[in-house]
Amino acid sequence: MDCKGLSLTPKTFQWIWPATASSPFQVVCHGVGASARTMISWRTVPTLNFSRSWQDYKNGFGSFTSNDFNHWLGLEKVHLLTNNRAYQLRFSLAIQNNTQYFGVYPNFVVSSEAIGYAFSLSTPPDYPLLDCLSPLEGAPFSTYDNDNDGETSVNCAQRHGGGFWFKGPECSTICNVFGQLLQPVDDSRSGIPDEVFWSMRHVAVDLAPKKILIYLLNI
């Protein structure tokens, strides 16, 4: 069971129990019915630090009980969810005027900790945001204290200020979703390596959103 089909208020904490899990766990469900989103991350305030250890990225961190909802669900739970049912992964980025941009990744599956929570996915459709994840498919997850980026000359997670499926030495040139959420008023990247950003198709600016939501949609 996940958020799909639950009769919910628009945004709420729910206990779910995927068949792949040995015990139930709490997630944020957002929306109702067939379009309900199982949230992986909610970033609307810059105060929650995403420069975290492997254990934190594995198990999750942030607010699971209070009403600001800012959190990372945890790689182990994302692994359990995506091996239980087919999902589309979505990133929703909002800029200052509340315009939203989407990154959409069909058939997103995260492997086990034994192979570093590497992911697989299907070719994403064209959207205004460039395809950030396909070049990183198969790479294990990295944190500052568990550097799996494959390049000894750099610690990508440390450079970019948060965990991700980095591949060195470039790390991730198209997006950085777990860096510092600086929320610049002009919506564009200041250029520091550990800032949140996402490059756009056809436009020579990197978007620096004020808000990022990451979630799974049933497909």
Ligand SMILES: [Ca+2]
């Ligand atoms: Ca490295």
